[in-house]
Amino acid sequence: MPYDAFLAWSPMENREGIFKLMQEIGISSSHSVALMIQTYFELGSYQESSRLILEFVPIDDDQRMIVKLFEGYCKIELNSLEEAKSNFQSLIESDLTHSLGYAQYFGAIICYIGLGEFEKAKKHYGKDQPNPACDIVPVFAVGGES
Numbered sequence: 001m002p003y004d005a006f007l008a009w010s011p012m013e014n015r016e017g018i019f020k021l022m023q024e025i026g027i028s029s030s031h032s033v034a035l036m037i038q039t040y041f042e043l044g045s046y047q048e049s050s051r052l053i054l055e056f057v058p059i060d061d062d063q064r065m066i067v068k069l070f071e072g073y074c075k076i077e078l079n080s081l082e083e084a085k086s087n088f089q090s091l092i093e094s095d096l097t098h099s100l101g102y103a104q105y106f107g108a109i110i111c112y113i114g115l116g117e118f119e120k121a122k123k124h125y126g127k128d129q130p131n132p133a134c135d136i137v138p139v140f141a142v143g144g145e146s
Contacts, residue, residue, distance in 0.1 A: 004031040015039045030059045037070050046077040065091060065100060072107045076114075085111035092124075 007018050019036045022028040033056050040049035053071045058064035072087035088111060091104035105124050112121035 003027050004029055004035070007032050008035055012039055012042065030057060030063065034058075034063055034067060037067055041070050041074060044077075046074040050074045050078070062099060065095060069100060069103055069107070072104070076107065076110055081111045081114045085115065 003022055007015055007022065010018055015036065016039070019028065019032060022032055033052055037049050037052045037056065040046070040052065049070060053067055053074070056067055058067060068087055068091055072084045072091070075081070075084035075087065085108060088104045088108035091100060092108060095104060109121045109124050112118065112124070
């Protein structure tokens with residue numbers, strides 16, 4: 001949708017107003033919601049990002065995993081480490097193609113350290129993970145290819 005591209009290219013501080021207008025007129029999509037989840041996260045609005053995650057319906061597995069990743073990091077910021085740890089563990093188990101790179105491992109390690117589970121953190125640190133150079137956002141959030 002051209003509206004998704006317009007939202008993606010808009011300055012981050014203007015996206016909320018544009019997104020709310022898109023919702024009012026009924027032209028928001030899964031891509032625009034994914035981009036706003038990312039935008040709210042980057043702006044430090046973790047509650048708002050989490051609220052959108054609850055309503056989110058992904059169009060494919062890649063988009064689902066990216067949003068689940070954001071959900072985990074929001075939970076870290078909101079100090080829900082057990083829930084975040086569960087998110088990251090799930091992503092580690094399900095990301096068989098390693099499309100997320102190191103992101104889910106870093107999230108899990110942060111949770112383990114925060115929860116005092118240092119042996120588990122060491123277990124994931126230094127594991128043979130995929131190349132960290134993969135670019136996870138905003139490309140997946142808006143439906144492009146990396």
